Amino acid sequence: MKKIFAALLVLLLSVSAYAQLGNIIKKAKKVTDKVSTKAVKVDLFEEKNITTSIDDAMPIAFWLKDLDKYRKPVEPEVYDFDNLEPGYYTFTLQSYCLRAGTHGPTKGDGYLLAPLEGKRADLVYSILKKSADHPEIAQRDIQVLLWGIEAGTKFSDFDRDFQKRVRPLLSGAEMTEMSLDLKNVPLDVMPDSVKKVAKFYSDFRAKLTNPNIPYSQLESMAVLRGALPDEPFAEYVEEGNWAYVGNGFYGRAQPNSYPSTVYELYKPSTVDDFYDDKGRLVRLEEDGYSMEIEYDDSPGGDVISFGSKGDYPIWRMTAIRLQGPKRGQDELLENPGWMIKDDGERLDSAQNGLKSASPRSALAMGLQGGSGKNTSKRKNTSNRKGDPTEKEYKKRKGTVVLSNGRRIATVGKGRACKEWDESRERYDKCRDEKRHSTIDNIDCSHLLLPMPTFEDTSCKLDGLKNALAPLRNNGQSFRAAPLRDSGGRMAAGPLHGKGQVLRTAFLPGAGAPMAVAASSNSGQGNWTDKFMDMVDDWGNDLIGGLAGNCDDDDGPPDIENGPAVPGNTGKQRIGISKRPVNANKRP
Numbered sequence: 001m002k003k004i005f006a007a008l009l010v011l012l013l014s015v016s017a018y019a020q021l022g023n024i025i026k027k028a029k030k031v032t033d034k035v036s037t038k039a040v041k042v043d044l045f046e047e048k049n050i051t052t053s054i055d056d057a058m059p060i061a062f063w064l065k066d067l068d069k070y071r072k073p074v075e076p077e078v079y080d081f082d083n084l085e086p087g088y089y090t091f092t093l094q095s096y097c098l099r100a101g102t103h104g105p106t107k108g109d110g111y112l113l114a115p116l117e118g119k120r121a122d123l124v125y126s127i128l129k130k131s132a133d134h135p136e137i138a139q140r141d142i143q144v145l146l147w148g149i150e151a152g153t154k155f156s157d158f159d160r161d162f163q164k165r166v167r168p169l170l171s172g173a174e175m176t177e178m179s180l181d182l183k184n185v186p187l188d189v190m191p192d193s194v195k196k197v198a199k200f201y202s203d204f205r206a207k208l209t210n211p212n213i214p215y216s217q218l219e220s221m222a223v224l225r226g227a228l229p230d231e232p233f234a235e236y237v238e239e240g241n242w243a244y245v246g247n248g249f250y251g252r253a254q255p256n257s258y259p260s261t262v263y264e265l266y267k268p269s270t271v272d273d274f275y276d277d278k279g280r281l282v283r284l285e286e287d288g289y290s291m292e293i294e295y296d297d298s299p300g301g302d303v304i305s306f307g308s309k310g311d312y313p314i315w316r317m318t319a320i321r322l323q324g325p326k327r328g329q330d331e332l333l334e335n336p337g338w339m340i341k342d343d344g345e346r347l348d349s350a351q352n353g354l355k356s357a358s359p360r361s362a363l364a365m366g367l368q369g370g371s372g373k374n375t376s377k378r379k380n381t382s383n384r385k386g387d388p389t390e391k392e393y394k395k396r397k398g399t400v401v402l403s404n405g406r407r408i409a410t411v412g413k414g415r416a417c418k419e420w421d422e423s424r425e426r427y428d429k430c431r432d433e434k435r436h437s438t439i440d441n442i443d444c445s446h447l448l449l450p451m452p453t454f455e456d457t458s459c460k461l462d463g464l465k466n467a468l469a470p471l472r473n474n475g476q477s478f479r480a481a482p483l484r485d486s487g488g489r490m491a492a493g494p495l496h497g498k499g500q501v502l503r504t505a506f507l508p509g510a511g512a513p514m515a516v517a518a519s520s521n522s523g524q525g526n527w528t529d530k531f532m533d534m535v536d537d538w539g540n541d542l543i544g545g546l547a548g549n550c551d552d553d554d555g556p557p558d559i560e561n562g563p564a565v566p567g568n569t570g571k572q573r574i575g576i577s578k579r580p581v582n583a584n585k586r587p
Contacts, residue, residue: 046152046201050098050118052573054235054565057112058243061250063458063543064266065240070532073264079585081556081578086248086269086537094131094139094579095253095261096146098124098563099572100222101200105255109571110237111564113251116575120149123174124575128560130169132578135586139259139579140215141165146575147222148208151201154179159211223258228570235567242266249557250540253564255574260581261564265557268541271534280315281460286534288325293464294318302341306390313341316387320467324527331528333470335386339463343456344397396462423447461539468535471528 073090097104105111116125124146131142145166148158155163155170155178170178204221207213245251248267255261274283284291295301296316304314316338322331388396430444564574580586 046150047197048118049120049150049152050116050124050573052098052114052117052121052563052565053569054112054114054237054567056114056117057565058114058245058562060112061242061244061540061543063461064242064250064540067242067266067536068240068264071536073266077585078587079578079580080587081559084249084265084267084556086267089265091263091265091585092256092581093261093263093559094577094581095255095259095564096128096139096143096575096577097222097258097572098146098150098575100147100150100204101197101224102572103224103226103228103570104258104572105566105574108239109255109566110239110241111253111255111566111574112237112241113243113245113253113562114565116561116563120177123149123177125560126171126174127169128575128577134168135579135583137166137169142169142577143259144208144215144218145169147204147218149178151204151208153205153208157205157209159209162211223572228568237567243562245557245559245562247555247557248541251557251559251562253562253574253576255564258572258574261574261576263559263576266540268537270541271538273538281464284534284538286537289530289534290323291531291534292321292323294320303347304384304387304393306393309390310346312344312346312393314387314393315339315341315463316384317463317467320464322528322531324530326527329527333467336467337386337463338388340393340397340459344393344459396459457539457542461535461543464535464539465532468532471532 067088071088073088075090075092079091079093116122118124127142127146127149131137141162144162147153148155155175167175207218207221239254240252242250242252250266251263253261253263269286272285273281274285276282280293280295282293282295294317296318301316302313303311305311317336318334320333320336322333323329427444427447430442430447434442434444559576559578563576566573
């Protein structure tokens, strides 16, 4: 009887176990069916290591597009990035492919700068920074290490000799980091859309860690040759785009090839500026050079009419006086041009039309210590012959949009925001005193000034650049005046009866050709070119804050944190080091 009971018990247990096993098999079958009928979402970890793309690009400083047309960059004898004075520089630097399996850069490709992004961005940034301090490490070894980081290669998988060579670029924690976050997802459960990429990384890791594989074979796998297939979602990017990269610097990169990139830096110098009580720029000063601007203050002098199209605000310049630090360096530009006043929007009416807006600049005379008065005794004039057309006026006022379609910020906080903060402090202090005072007529409103907008600064910059355009001609200094005869007709004769040869310069937005005559200050060379540079530096320094803040104008440019990215996803992103291609340029 006991034997029969035991047999029944074994049978029952077996049935129960079989039933549990059957449930497990059924659940597994459901998972299998799900895998076979629906694509598995695979987080391909290699693609997350460095993610920087064109979508992350810094705003384009499009107002610097023509900088190299009138200023020549200087290549320093030694690449000392820690002690760069204001100026325009060019460097040829070692650079690295940060996207294996894509096409390398070719001549004519446009690149934008973008911050390093991704799970391993900090590690890549650290290696690029340290590379400049270790010229003994071959560029190819650094490239293999960076490819390994992108592909998710464990540091311990590299051969010992390679580890020893690149170890100065890594801390112990970073070497440990390179052995984490690996995901071994079987290729057969991956959807077809990622299987090819996953296999590439798997094969690439195997070659990277094989000491017998020559660099040329790694390069041929990582850097594709031949024509790049059409990419329907590629974004067109022009060559030579500038971006504000911090610490007072603008930068742009043009890769020659993935291991070599021409990198230009521009740091505007600080120019002292002075404004009158109407918010108009009346004086610029730098290194003994000064520029004074006079405006038309006659009735109606700040309004321009386009007939049925309406009336618009304008500042007409009647004269610009240029003075240099040396004897005889004195030039006068008569009726040199105009600037858009306020926001440039149509006035409500021409009668009360002098719709006067509050000063838009935070750098008002009260904060700068200037008098706000024009020092010249020249009389104002009602002459309007140099006025712009409606098209020219609106073109200069045009909407600020980046060439790649992304709109730029409209409020900047460059060097101006220091004065803005001081203004705010004075305003708050005044309001506090007013609350505790028995005096009723304390007015604090004049102490708080609105921040300048990009459009406001840009309009001043455009107006001055157009006014000074005649100065740039064959390295001579020039005086400009409207080219008309006594009857008001266009003339082509001597200026002021001095018998000098005239050239006609058509200035953008000037509204009329200008007669240009060689200055009587012979032998002074192109000293007046300094003023065009001064105007550029003033405007670009102010506008530079669009991507920065008040306190970031000290320190070297952070080149390593701004790789160059192409508009086409089939092209490489390029990481940039401060290591010079020419070893003789090293500090």
